[in-house]
Amino acid sequence: GAVVKAMAICTRHQYLHIYKPALLLALDKYFQEPSVEVLASLYQAVNSMDCRYMPEFNAHEKAILRASENKDMFEEKFIPYENSRKHIRDNSGTGNEQPSNEGSGKVSGITSGTEENPNSIYMNNDDYMPVSEEEKERLERERLANLKKGTYIDLMPNLNKNKDRHFFETKIVYNGIKLPIRVPLTVNPEEVGDFSLIKLITTFSPPSPTPFNHAFHPHLDSSGNQTHPIILLLNALLTQKRIIFLGQGHPSGDVANYVLSACAMGSGSGGVLRGFTERAFPYTNLTNVDDLLKVPGFIAGVTNRIFEDHSSWWDVLCNIDTGKITVSKDIATPSYGTKPDDKLEEGTRSPSSSRSESWGREKWDTTDNEFMAE
Template sequence: MPNIEYIITAEFHIDKGPSLVFQYPHQLPGLQNLYFLPELMLPDQIHKRNEDYTLFLLYRNLNTGEFQYLYNKNNCEPDPYFLYTIVLNLTNDEYKRGSQVKSLSILTNLSFFKNFKPVMMICLDLYFKSNDHHIIKQLYKSINEKSFIISRDSLNGMEINDISLIKKLLITSILDLPINDKIYYDENFRNKILGIGKSQIINPDLFIRKDLSFNSILNFNEMNIPIRIPMINLPDTIGDYLNPTDLNFKPNLINILNSKLSSSILNNELTIYGLQTPPIIILINAILTGKKILVMSYENSSGYIIDHILLILKIITGGGILSGLLTRYNIFPIIDVSKIELLEECDSFIAGTINPFFKNNDKLWDLLYDLDLNEFIISSNIETPGDNIIKSSIISEDARFLSNLQLSIFNYNDDLTTIQLIFRRHINEIIRILLSSKNFNNNLLPNNKDLILLLEGIGYYWSSDTTKLLEISCYQLISKKFQNLLYNEKLIYNLILPNLSNELNLMIDLHYHLQSLNNVSITTKINEREIWFNILKFLISGKSLEIFLLITYLIPPNSSTSLQSSIAHNGNITIFDKNKGIELLLINLFNFDDQIKSNIIMILQELEDNFLCGWCINLFLKNNLIYEIAFNELINT
């Protein structure tokens, strides 16, 4: 499969409007049904800007081979294609009635399409000057003659992105800089982490970078142009989750966090804390309940709007925790008024627009984000299910999430991957809350006799029944709607319990039991010995060991106290501040119960036998001399 399927050029003349000019290697299949392509490729208000970009998603029909605008799960390929267009506007005296606008598009299923922008800009500039289609053909050849497959097993054709989702999530959750350095400097370590054996061949077109990515060099127009290739692809992630290449990631996120709710409409699925509900919570709830979401800006570029939509997708999916949005939810990064009928067909969507017409027609959307005013508006036509009962107090998970996020962004000069881990943890926690009213039973657990639950206790852990009732009631309507989306496969939760079973089909809700241990008190009745014994029983191989280590990363700290302490002393966040779950394991090296200590030692020894888990455990031990001494003494006695 080529890196890019098609290259398309389009032009805009004030007297003729937008039109397609050239398609290579041949006309796009399905073009007769995509007659609106030129209008979307050349956005509104382009005459105000020298350059811009647009994006929309296409889906290939398995029966006809044609591309279509809406996804159909019955006949479309499972992954979308991205039509990425860069637009240049150059004033030319020959065009007395206006500017000449030209665009260049690539159609690709590579999620890191924005990394082709430098070479596309060079190509479009050359094309502007000469109108020579040979330049377009040269670009197509330059990109497709390179292989962006990271590695290939010479025996069975396995690619690096065939590694399990659990391992991808684990690697992208390990945020400590030493692993970056090890991957960069230690080829043996890098190959083992990525599962590249001696029989495998590293792609000669790629070379390693220090930031968990690869580079390739494109030869175009007698120039060598670097292209950055993400090392790990995650579901529904556009671009690179671990190391965002978009420099606007943080400022755009701050925009969202600083936004206001301007409407006085109350809705039990959105404004769960009344008009004081933080907009980021409203936005998350809107997606978890399948709302129609419109992002609008009249004063900024279409690229500015699209960047915000891509950011929303990045943080709401948690980088692989939640998926299905790119296909089942309906993502329209940029639309115009001619697509109103299409929007009306959709039960849910996330769409961007430059046209202010949409703002005054709230029958078309449930939630609108006005980027110019930085405010959210809830539609007056939105159905309000149930009674408007607003909770007076925020649930502990939302409070913890907001506290850690604000502290990380505004008070601490944190790296972007830590911010993403905060979102990943929160999305995972909220989904567990939404599923806990069903307790992961019924339709969410398949009727499979081979799956054996080792230990009772599944779902989100609450320290008391009173707290559970209060917090479940807060999210009750959201829970019902989210479960419907899950059952109908509109959304996918990738860490649902059956997906976390080991090779013997044994299941244990590690998250639930580690949280119960983390909240143990005199009043709680928890059999710690039984929990650690069953965790040990579960850890039989590399798969289950990586599941365990991933879950330790996904357990959020009880509060942001440790972060505040680090800041107060001008210190860096420690490795244990980033992984409270593993500290919970190590602290039991001092448990008064010898049987528990014995199980902890055996768990640590099992983890050490796995290359990635063992490296992490050794790093944890070396970062705390007391734990290291305790571990060494116990294994030697």
């Protein structure tokens, strides 16, 4: 007698997790009053989120922000945002508040036509003063002179220094409820959602790893049968193996987070390699098996144990309950490096191409394991 309903938002934004609070409110309302109007109001609310002044960082700036815990870096990129907030506060105090035109203009780094003059600065008296090119050059000369004297002048005294500039703060108003939203600004191309890479690593890093007992595979076993599980998973991602994350009885969101974490890990924190999210299925089920098997090197999350019994469907299976990684007995063997008498051209020979399988399992370098231990 249970009633199951689902609701989703389709977006190109990687930070899709910010919409979850609005989705929960809309779904609750839909249970009470199932109608198209609920969906229409949700659509209007999320598309009215004001992102006009959200700054965009290039790859180098993102790398600096990600490596720093300093919350007030790149303050200058938030001048238009702080100016708009000050304008609204001043007008609301005098009763002359103007419409905010939320949702227009800068949606993802595109400057709107109503943005304030960029050739402007804040002065100490809280006035918003236009600055000519000559004045800007004079101020720059003074700034350099003060630096030589060891004097510091804050050219942005009115910016809110208590904000975390790793995020852009805005809001979604749904059904009269203001939902505070923090949009992450340092997301790399292959990072999607609010995943935990630490959780992925700890789940599949046993305190005392046991040797694998599957047949040696040159793509996966970079340290023979002593290969660390995380290194094996990374090798599987890089060599485009079919990977399943199984969580029997878990919510679909659990396995989805493991899939998204694996995509981020394989791509180098989302900023080095590409294509992992294109072959990711954060959650799938038996009804989609045929479509899943058509995708080479898929990375999928499932909650049905039947997948574990069909080893021909996958190459590597990661059980999030046991923390065990299993290599399928049906995994395809590469056409090189499997027999001692293989004749390969110079430049394509692998370490295992002239050795037996037992040598490959016993003699591989174990520096990967030392790295994981650290």
